[in-house]
Amino acid sequence: MRSRVVSAMLPLQIQADLMSSSVLFTRRGLLRLGGAAFAAATMPMPGTSQPASEPLRLRAALSRVHLAGVPENSSAVWAYNGGVPGPEIRVRQGEPIRVRAENGLAEETTVHWHGIRTPNAMDGVPHLTQAPIPAGGEFLYEFDAVDAGTFWYHPHQRSSEQVGRGLYGPLIIEEHDPIRVDRDLIWMLDDWRMTDAGEISDDFGNRHDAAHNGRVGNTVTINGTSPEPVAVRRGERVRLRLINAANARIFALDFGDLDPVIVALDGQPVTPHAPAEGIVVIGPAMRIDLVLDMAGHPGSRTTVRDVAYQGLEYDLVEVRYDEAPLRKTVPDWSLDLPANPLREPDIAAATRHKVVFNGGMMGQMMMGDDAASMMQQMRDGAMWFINGQAADGHVMDPLVSMALGTSHVFAMDNRTTWHHPIHLHGHSFRVIARNGEPTRYREWQDTVLVAPEETVEIAFVADNPGDWMFHCHILEHQAAGMMAVVRVGDGATGHRANL
16 A cells, blocks of 8 residues: 555656546546545644734745655745645635735746635736736735635646645635534645655646646645644544645545545535545545544544555545544534525526637547647647637637626537646536536536546526636646636726736
8 A cells, every 4th residue: 555655666757647537547436527525634724814904914935844744854835924835714704805915936926716706806817817916016805705615725827836836725714604513624635746855846847747637746745744643533523625736636535434425516515415436536726525424433543545546546644533432423413504695597598608628648639620720839839728729828819708697508528638627717607417417416616627528518607797717727737728718798807908
C-alpha cells in the first residue's frame, strides 16, 4: 500500500500519463462521473470572522511552510497571510464581505471568489472584470454572501502557477438554519510537484502538462500539510467540507467502513444520498459537503484511501476512534439543508447551445469548418479549444450572448481524451443530463466534471449581468486555450470597458 507521497518511485511524466481518463478506475469499476468527497480537518485552520467596519486584509506574498509535515524541512510557497491554505473566511448568509487584497508578489494578481455569485466587477478576472492588482498594489472586494455553502478563493492571474504555488483559501457561508452536527470541519485537498530537496518544482507551464492531464504532483496534502490521524468518537456526527484546490488531480476517496452522505455540491444543497459505488469523486475546484456518522467501536480505526488512478492508489489518512464514546448510537437529525435563492430555469423555453471541447494529446481528429482554424491556432501555441476557438488571454469575443433573465441549456460535448471540470463564473447551473440520460438529483453546481466522450447538459437562468469566464479548471488546460466568455445582458459591468 502506498503512502501519502504518491508513487514517488515513478517519474513525474509517467505519473501524469497514467492519470489519463483511460485509467481512472477503482476496484469497483470505472469512475466516469463527478460525485462527492470527504471533508474534515486534521488540525485547526485559522478562522477569520468578517469585521463590521474594517475589511479583512488578505496579503499575497512569498512565505515558507511545512508542506511535508516535517518541521525542519519547510518549502517556499506563495501564500495568503503567510499560510497555506490562506485564512478561513466565514460569514453568515446575507452578510457583506469586504476584503482588501494586497499584492506582495513581484507580479500582478487578483482574487476570484470561486462559486460565489458576486457582481461582475468583484469577480477577480484580470482585464475582463478588473485591472490586475499590480505588484505593491491593492484592491477592495465588496459583495454580499448571497448563497450559503462551501466556496473558496484563488487568483485568476497566471492561476496555473499562482494557485500551484499555494495561493488559495476557504470561504464558508453559514446557513441561517444549518443542519445539526457535532463538528463542522474542512479539508482542502491539494497535490504538489516536489523536488528531492523538498521544494516546489519550477517546471510550471510546460507543454507536456498542458497537452495531457495538467500539472499532477507527487505529494498530497490536507490543509497544507501531510495529514495526521483524525480522532473521532463513536456516536459523533460531523459535517465534512471538501475543497479540491489541486491544479489537475481528480480525487476518488474510499472511506472503508465509513458511510458518507452527500448533502451539498459546490455549496448548493442536494437531496441527501450515498456516493455511487461508495466512492467519492471530486474534480479540481469542486466542493462537496458530507455528513459522516461515526458508528465504529472505541479503539477501532479505518483508512481513507485515494483510488482514483489504477496503479497509483495510496492511503490518504487514518480515522481513529477515541476510547470514550460521545453517544451509544449516532443521532437521527435531519440532513436536509435549506435551499439557496436560485432561479429555476425554464427547460421548455430555454435556448440550447452546443459547446464542443477539442484538443490535447490523443484527442479526436479535428474535422469540419473549424479544422483549418484550429490547426493554425495550434501552430501558434494553442492546445485546447471551445467551439473551435482557443482563448488568448482573458479578453475575447463572447462565446454566447444571452438576454438578462432568459433560460439556457449548454450541451457540452467532450471530444478529447481527458476529463475537464468545467466552471461557469457568476452563476450556478443544474446538471440535467449525461449522455442523454436525465440525472437523478438534478444537482446545482458551478463546476461539473465532464468525462471523455461524454455529453453533459446544464441549465441555468442568465440573471447576473456582465461578461463571465467559462473554462476548464484544470489550470494548465485553461492557460492553453480552454477558456471563453459568456455575456449576460449588454456586456461587461466590471473594468473591461475602461481598459
